[in-house]
Amino acid sequence: MDPAERDELLSEYGLATRVNEAPLAAVPELSPEPLRNLVELAAELCGVPYGVINVVTSDEQRQVAAVGIDAGICSRQDSMCSKVFLSGESTVVPDASLDPRFAANPFVTGEIAAVRFYASVPLETPSGFVIGSLCVFSDSTAAPSGEQQDMLEILARQAVQLLELQRRTLQLNTALTEVRESNAKLAEFAGRVSHDLRGPLTTMLGYVEMGEDDVDGDHPAAEYFQLIGASGHRMLAMLEDVLSYSRMGGSLQRQHVSLQNVAADVANDLGLSLGPGSALDSEDLKLTVDPGQLRTLLQNLVANAVNYPSPDRELRIRISGISNYHGVTVMVADNGKGIAPEDRQRVLEPLVRLRREGDGQGSGLGLAISRRIAGAHGGVLSLRETPGGGTTAVVSFPADH
Template sequence: MDTVVYGPAVAESDRTAAIRNYGLDPGADGGAPLLADGDAAGALTNLVRLAARLCGVPYSVVNIITDDRQRQIAASGVDPAVCSRDDSMCAKVFLAGRTTVVPDASQDPRFVDNPFVTGVIASVRFYASVPLETTSGFVLGSLCIFSEGSASPTAEQIGMVEVLARQVVEVLELQHRTLQLSDALAELQRSNAMLGEFAGRVSHDLRIPLTTILGYVELAEDDPDIQPGHPALEYLEFIGRGGRRMLRTLEDVLEYSRVDGGLRRERVSLLAVTEEAAHDLGVELGFASGISCADAELLADPVQLRMLLQNLLANSLNYRSPERDLKVAVGAAVTRQGVTVSVADNGVGILPADRKRAVEPLVRLNRAGDAPGTGLGLATCQRIAHAHGGELDIQGTPGGGATISALFSWELSEPAVRP
């Protein structure tokens, strides 16, 4: 008997679980296994047809071998079927670590009593089997070609079947990775939902006492018994300043947690959304503010685009250079990938060594002269860019300053609106 060659750390009793990880349903009712991906099923059917045609034999199948059964997930010339592992021809050789070619199975001691050879199930004579070994060394089953009559494929033809077997494995590996990605995406969505729920609850629970404290601070500041110069005024100012800063932090955390939720993408005007974002900051576009915007149409979630522009404009206002009048240019560039929205200013800029850290949540650069902040503005912009299929990019502006851009990908858009 051939020596068994098995994949790393996969016990024979764990075969069924490992096979399920590849999107294959062994089935509890004895039925044929189901592929999770319809495209994968079509690809495997084409591969087995090609294998049979290449070798001039009528039958070809992809067998998945569980701990107790052989299940055919694709077949040419026969209908996919299920049999016990004890009756399977491939189960006897698929772990041998090499291709098995048998000119006449009725003369081979390994198969002479097999029901697929004796006529109980079939009367196989020519038989060839190629193991389906994954990149991790786990053998899922076999690509098998066979005939009830004689056949003499050449070594080159058998070599081509081995190539097709590797393609079968590639299809199954792709399905495996797709399932892993789907699981990771589902976990990410669950995590984001929990983050949003937690942030909303904490924000609500903390906002009420904070607003109450700030309300009493304002009442105390207006108390006629507390005149200018009274020592309590300084303490009230500290309390009010700290409370307002905490409220801003709560709002920023809540805003950050809500990004990556359900996108409501629609056609929006960059100029219109920029005007709204600037208005939220108490400024207007034009010569007086130093902020200009070139209009463009893009597909984006208008709320998230406004949030991104508001954060970037706020940074330009907060980190302006004391040596020159502020100038901020909001623009857009249309590419095959999507629309890249950029905000370029002539402020103090961000050093190349600090650009990676600048987009991390709750990280502040703490440079001399910097305005106070929570360290969530650029991190929120990064999440908005990711939610729209793009990236946030930080570069220097010629002459000084920072140019921050975000790609809004076409991939989530209707083909009709692509350039």
């Protein structure tokens, strides 16, 4: 394997390959403790005082977990494990001073150490890449049993599984960071475009209204102006939603707020009455959130309920919540048309509309904005069926520790 390719593969495991890079213990996502526990078990199993997990780079041996000695770095040329770790087999040497492979090695001659008993097992991944070795040794001769050697190989396989888990963790963290950066750029772009388009569209609608005033209602152009105006206002509403989506979920100004007070503001915004017997009712609950974003979230959820009522019953919307040491959960339950189970996750995505018969106009961004607000608070928004029919939006706000 090409040395650069080897170092590149090791970097996927969070194992630094240069002197000025951080070793495993300094990588925040990774912990050497589970590896050290395996090394300690291996040394105890073989009855020897020393054990290490070695990572062999293109030019170095790095001890990423060690028992009995301090983890260190040496050149690959001086490493004992580098001479045998690619063999594909375990190496057991009762007395390294008598073995021609190791007799002149500085770890044996006394220049660095005086190793006598030495045993190592390659750390080979399922893809065939050998990361390094699990090694146990002593300054006195020893002869482990076959059962001890078998157990040493089992522990080496466990070490590989831990390193593979660390690799996947790093990959997921990298992917998550890239997705967050991409989403931020997309939101910024959407906000800029919607803002830039809103001005010309508003001007166009102004001229349409002037045209409507100048044209007699019986004139054919009156109908055209009406169609243009309706389409323009729908487009303007869409741009407003896109702009709102791009802005929501940013920096939060958390305050202690009353759920019932925010619900009253939402009712006023939507022209609804609030209280028992009204279309909208709300319990009271104290929570620590961004009040403006909570208001937007509730407004979107209540507006959805208003826009998609059931033709079989009078609309009722109930806002409630529960609080415990986990945090606060807010529920907005309606008795409207409801959402089929297979569509509940899909409608939370931006610009997704079900387009069912009888459904009104919408941008498909209301639920996506609400979900974004919940996520910005560290919470989750989900949908479920209201008993008796309808949809209940469940929004969790974790405790602020």
